[in-house]
Amino acid sequence: MNRLSRHFTTNPSSRALLLPRILPNHSSGLFPNKILTLNPNQSLIQSFTRLSLHGPLSDAMAALETIDSRCLHAADPIDYLHLIKLCLSAGAADAGRRIHRHLTSAGYLPVLFLSNSLLGMYVRFGLIDDARQLFGNLPHRNVVSWTTMISAFIDIELGREALEFFVWMQRDGIRPNMFTFSSILRACDTLRDVWAMHCCAIKHGLDSDDFVRSSLIDAYFRCGDWESGHLVFNEIITGDLVVWNSVIGGFAQTGHGHEALKLFRQMKRAGFLAKQATLTSALRACTGMVFLEMGQQVHVHLLKYKPDLILNNALLDMYCKCGSLEQAEVNFERMHEKDVISWSTMISGLAQNGRSLEALRIFDLMKAEGAKPNYITMVGILFACSHAGLVEDGWYYFRSMNQLFDIEPGSEHYGCMVDLLGRAGKLAEAVKFIHEMEFKPDAIIWRTLLGACRVHKNVSLAAFAAQEILKLEPGDEGTCILLSNIYADAKQWSDVEQMRKMMRDRGIRKEPGRSWMDVGKETHVFIAGDFSHAQMEGIGRELERLISRISNMGYVPDTEFVLHDLGREQKEESIRYHGEKMAVAFGMMNSTSGKPIRIMKNLRICGDCHAFAKLVSRTEGKVIVIRDPVRFHHFQDGACSCGDYW
DNA sequence: CTAGGGTTAG
Numbered sequence: 001m002n003r004l005s006r007h008f009t010t011n012p013s014s015r016a017l018l019l020p021r022i023l024p025n026h027s028s029g030l031f032p033n034k035i036l037t038l039n040p041n042q043s044l045i046q047s048f049t050r051l052s053l054h055g056p057l058s059d060a061m062a063a064l065e066t067i068d069s070r071c072l073h074a075a076d077p078i079d080y081l082h083l084i085k086l087c088l089s090a091g092a093a094d095a096g097r098r099i100h101r102h103l104t105s106a107g108y109l110p111v112l113f114l115s116n117s118l119l120g121m122y123v124r125f126g127l128i129d130d131a132r133q134l135f136g137n138l139p140h141r142n143v144v145s146w147t148t149m150i151s152a153f154i155d156i157e158l159g160r161e162a163l164e165f166f167v168w169m170q171r172d173g174i175r176p177n178m179f180t181f182s183s184i185l186r187a188c189d190t191l192r193d194v195w196a197m198h199c200c201a202i203k204h205g206l207d208s209d210d211f212v213r214s215s216l217i218d219a220y221f222r223c224g225d226w227e228s229g230h231l232v233f234n235e236i237i238t239g240d241l242v243v244w245n246s247v248i249g250g251f252a253q254t255g256h257g258h259e260a261l262k263l264f265r266q267m268k269r270a271g272f273l274a275k276q277a278t279l280t281s282a283l284r285a286c287t288g289m290v291f292l293e294m295g296q297q298v299h300v301h302l303l304k305y306k307p308d309l310i311l312n313n314a315l316l317d318m319y320c321k322c323g324s325l326e327q328a329e330v331n332f333e334r335m336h337e338k339d340v341i342s343w344s345t346m347i348s349g350l351a352q353n354g355r356s357l358e359a360l361r362i363f364d365l366m367k368a369e370g371a372k373p374n375y376i377t378m379v380g381i382l383f384a385c386s387h388a389g390l391v392e393d394g395w396y397y398f399r400s401m402n403q404l405f406d407i408e409p410g411s412e413h414y415g416c417m418v419d420l421l422g423r424a425g426k427l428a429e430a431v432k433f434i435h436e437m438e439f440k441p442d443a444i445i446w447r448t449l450l451g452a453c454r455v456h457k458n459v460s461l462a463a464f465a466a467q468e469i470l471k472l473e474p475g476d477e478g479t480c481i482l483l484s485n486i487y488a489d490a491k492q493w494s495d496v497e498q499m500r501k502m503m504r505d506r507g508i509r510k511e512p513g514r515s516w517m518d519v520g521k522e523t524h525v526f527i528a529g530d531f532s533h534a535q536m537e538g539i540g541r542e543l544e545r546l547i548s549r550i551s552n553m554g555y556v557p558d559t560e561f562v563l564h565d566l567g568r569e570q571k572e573e574s575i576r577y578h579g580e581k582m583a584v585a586f587g588m589m590n591s592t593s594g595k596p597i598r599i600m601k602n603l604r605i606c607g608d609c610h611a612f613a614k615l616v617s618r619t620e621g622k623v624i625v626i627r628d629p630v631r632f633h634h635f636q637d638g639a640c641s642c643g644d645y646w
Numbered sequence: 647c648t649a650g651g652g653t654t655a656g
Contacts, residue, residue, distance in 0.1 A: 148647075
């Protein structure tokens with residue numbers, strides 16, 4: 001191919017010059033309009049131009065047929081571009097394929113912006129095989145062609161293939177651009193990949209592009225390296241909202257709520273207007289930190305925006321996880337648009353707050369409104385059943401998942417079933433269920449069984465379950481502690497000592513129990529046996545007062561949960577200063593009437609603190625809400641929402 | 647003609 005013809009085949013505007021203009025060579029220009037209207041081919045081309053730009057698609061396609069039947073090349077390549085857009089907006093894949101055939105026979109595939117548009121069209125229709133084939137047949141490929149394919153692969157989760165294409169394009173001598181990097185970074189799911197890609201972007205001088213940076217930040221956070229993500233953000237503080245959102249969202253999703261909220265404030269101070277995605281991340285940060293007050297402030301912000309489904313779902317989840325079901329329900333009812341996630345959030349939220357029956361009612365409502373439950377919805381439903389002891393219902397939902405909703409039960413569902421049977425004391429059935437599962441039980445399944453063994457005091461089965469966990473996760477500290485607790489409860493002191501020796505040898509240390517609560521703008525943390533709080537004297541006196549009040553109602557310290565082989569008095573002393581008891585006392589000292597005391601915990605609540613909180617809620621006429629890592633306990637009038645079943 | 651950020655469970 002000589003230079004001139006290459007110029008003509010790759011440069012669209014000059015390609016147009018090659019088109020057969022059916023005008024007489026000797027047109028004098030005297031009657032140009034007349035000549036044009038008189039020539040039937042020319043007027044066909046003109047109407048094709050008009051139709052491909054304005055539609056309707058069917059007429060434009062008919063014109064295309066006529067052009068074909070007269071063996072003509074059409075007018076300007078631009079017309080085809082418009083026609084492809086028309087196809088896209090009409091969702092007409094067949095017409096798209098028809099255009100593809102036409103362009104091939106007309107010899108237009110070398111015109112890159114046309115072949116790339118075709119590629120893009122196939123991708124957006126989800127026709128990856130057509131796109132692949134076209135890509136393979138292209139006489140020329142540029143960055144856009146390659147990037148279109150890479151992006152398409154990532155959309156359908158073929159990350160490996162995307163990365164292979166990224167390598168091949170460079171072997172072909174094509175340099176990636178910022179579009180390529182912002183796409184390919186989504187395919188990087190190991191830190192090594194991200195590093196390599198980051199280096200590559202630097203080499204091409206593209207690492208300070210905002211699109212590339214937001215993708216880099218996202219990729220680093222996804223691979224767990226939030227420091228690097230933050231570093232990329234800090235290199236240049238731009239006015240690009242998405243870069244802010246990437247870093248805020250990254251922190252929010254990885255449990256660094258403080259950082260996320262700090263950046264959120266920083267962003268507002270810098271004068272940027274938060275968008276829905278920003279607020280969603282801010283809410284998620286509040287959810288993770290159980291910051292009800294802060295979440296309510298974000299809620300106020302949110303009223304200025306037009307309703308957004310994802311944002312409302314995040315709001316719903318925030319209220320559920322902060323233990324404020326009333327506000328969650330109000331907002332749930334207010335939402336005029338609901339999707340599976342809204343329903344699932346509400347169902348799990350009710351279940352985690354001990355309102356299983358209402359969760360099941362919402363599920364009925366969901367089905368009545370024609371929403372289709374998904375995998376996660378069913379986890380919530382089974383969770384509701386297990387935490388309310390609804391064994392029969394649980395079995396029913398578990399068995400019907402497949403036929404009714406076309407959902408294949410996964411390990412999470414099996415886990416819920418083990419929990420359901422185990423909590424209900426049907427330990428033998430639970431073991432049988434585990435052995436009959438289609439797949440190999442994982443550590444979560446055994447841990448669930450171990451928990452049930454603790455509640456129902458089955459020491460030998462507990463030892464077996466713990467053994468299975470330690471096979472899968474050697475040296476898991478939670479398992480060691482739970483097992484030694486179970487031994488201690490059964491007064492098998494030599495086994496306790498053996499466990500503790502093993503833990504010492506392996507360097508396993510118990511995570512200290514912490515409880516925390518917000519008073520005003522401050523967060524107060526209480527650790528069992530730690531008396532360093534500034535108001536400790538007052539807390540001790542208040543604790544004394546509360547214990548004497550509830551002792552009159554029959555409270556006897558329950559030392560079952562004390563690990564050590566101590567005397568009774570020492571045991572009583574050690575549980576008296578559990579963090580949640582100190583927090584309740586502190587909460588009483590600083591309480592506003594009518595407002596519940598809200599306490600968060602990093603470990604699950606012990607039986608004695610549970611009994612304590614129930615009685616205090618009665619004698620003091622106070623609602624106490626304690627959130628442990630799995631669920632909420634709402635104490636009111638001497639009862640708990642969990643029904644003592646947790 | 648090709649690109650980036652947000653929601654549900656365990």
